[in-house]
Amino acid sequence: MDRFPDGIVPKDLAIRSDGGSQYTSARFISALKVYGIQHEVTGKNRPDQNAYIEAFHRSIKEDCIWRHDFTTFREADVVIEKLFHD
DSSP states (O other): OTTSTTSOOOTTOEEEEOSOTTTTSHHHHHHHHHHTOEEEEOOTTOGGGGHHHHHHHHHHHHHTGGGOOOSSHHHHHHHHHHHHHO
């Protein structure tokens, strides 16, 4: 739990996602329950309800992913991490 150095998840923490298969999987739902994180699901065909993350993903694609020809997941991980930490 790197994101929570003290091991304490803030109260009322929520994640908002679309209804994609990753976010409705039993494993994902179980992890949210373990950490006490609320799950808010946006309406079908309603990207406006998830506008911040949609804009975030678009920025990563434009500023990083589409500018590189990655050959491995590790290479992509290094470059994307550098985008956030430099």
